[in-house]
Amino acid sequence: MSVDVAWWVSRAVLAYGLVGLLFAVLFVSLGVRRVDPLAAEGTLGFRLAILPGCALLWPLMARRWLSGQRHPPQERSAHRAAAAAQHVDDGA
């Protein structure tokens, strides 16, 4: 990789990381309790433990926070999908 391209790539990585870090601090302080009820009384250690992940996956968590989702998503699997479909067919 040429030095010019490497410079732009490193700047892009740095910008993503800095935005992620700022978002992560805000999110673990204020947002995490809104997207997962079990995080409402999460300890300081828990908030520090998830901070790096929030910085890396900030677009995902920002979208979830802004969309107002109050609970983690439901797991998708063949059995759970078939059970849900069966439940609907039965009119339950």
Next chain:
Amino acid sequence: MAHSYRAVGWNRTKKVYDRTLVLGVLLFLALFVGATATTNPDMSAEIMLMRAFGTGAFVLLHVVLVIGPLCRLDRRWLPLLYNRRHLGVAMFVLGLLHAVLAVVVYHAFGDVDPLTSILSANARIDSLSQFPFQPLGLAAFGILLLMAATSHDFWLANLTPPVWKALHMLVYVAYGLLVMHVALGALQAETSAVLAGLTGAGLLLVTLLHVIAALREAPADVPHAAAGDRVSVPHGVAADQSADDCWVAVCPVDSIPEGRAHITCLAGERVAVFRWDGRVAAVSNACQHQNGPLGEGRVIDGCITCPWHGYQYLPASGRSPPPFDERVPTFAVRVEDGHVLIDPRPRPPGTELEPAIIGDAVGAGS
């Protein structure tokens, strides 16, 4: 899980595990540095430490990778799997120390910033000895960082176990990158064949164990009807069945050891058929916590207990006992003519179904 998140849910087992891990890592580093200082006294301290951390991380990565297949081949390895995430984080910390020292030694004092320096160094992809091996290590480091950063249960719940597992399967990509990082980096400067031999042996061990474990598990993933097993409507009750009401004979009830499960494949996934206290019940095989194999666990205190982290479910309902609220799909079960019959339609997670009674002439249906 019905309690608030903490940084680590400590218990005695985890403390013993982590103390053993830290002692093992420190012992390895001390031995490595001692042996290197003896055989190569001219090597600088920072390079010696950089190699010690890198080698320690690479060895731990092998341990992390072989635990899975070893547990599938022999249950006695399961205690190692219990806290595998801490092994992974320890491996990442060693890799981080290796990376920091590599940046300080080779990339911190040039004309460009360290990241640009790593990405643009050694552009000779047509040369083995000058191949850009450092970007390979950087890419592996990025994957291991993502895995370590998402190792908390919060991420399991918020990414969902299948997505979390898929993300953490990237460890195999990281391993491939690191094998190339070592082969095209450190090994190019080595005159001895010992390190190359050890690297090759490690790769062979990881590959062989995964292949053997996969071959051993393959029969459980064959869909039942396609495998030629009998799909039946039990005699005597056939007239009462609706058109879409079929039962699949999965195994003789005597083939299931007391308190254990038979694993079969129905409706596109594995199903765990448990026998305990003269009864039989079936649940989806994937634990809601980390999609661990419930069918490889046991019934303890009347609860199906996941072999990975001890999450428990009541066999009849697939629900964790209070105050926990995990739920897995359940299946209707009958026992007739000494065979276990299962309705292959999964019921919604946590649906209570009457267990089949072994020896009941009519059989307990749904």
